[in-house]
Amino acid sequence: MKITRTIKFKEYILGYLEKLEVHEVRRIEKVGRLSRDIIKEESEKCGHKLMILDTIEKERRYECSLEDFLSVAREIPLKDQETVNTEEKNVQEDNSEDSKSKLGDSDCAPWIED
Numbered sequence: 001m002k003i004t005r006t007i008k009f010k011e012y013i014l015g016y017l018e019k020l021e022v023h024e025v026r027r028i029e030k031v032g033r034l035s036r037d038i039i040k041e042e043s044e045k046c047g048h049k050l051m052i053l054d055t056i057e058k059e060r061r062y063e064c065s066l067e068d069f070l071s072v073a074r075e076i077p078l079k080d081q082e083t084v085n086t087e088e089k090n091v092q093e094d095n096s097e098d099s100k101s102k103l104g105d106s107d108c109a110p111w112i113e114d
Helices: 035-046 068-074 078-101
Strands: 001-016 020-030 049-065
Touching: 001 035, 001 068, 020 035, 020 049, 035 068, 049 068
Parallel strands: none
Antiparallel strands: 001 020, 001 049
């Protein structure tokens, strides 16, 4: 059984600056990164300041077997799994608090006034 997997990524066109003039232009592809992180990472590599001249959103399609597709889902590092689990618990707790606040007046105990 073949499954088509689509990966979305961005291609950044970077201009390397020297004395406020672009002296080199490069294209790099990144998946799921913020532009400021890319600028920081790439400027540390080359030692120049740079700016993003253009961003192009692209996607690639791959055909893979069901086993390969499921193996990608299992490759989440343990630390990230713990983060996901705690986020899910927080969302569940928030939802339970919201459901308590949505109770009608008939569901609540009457106020006792002195």
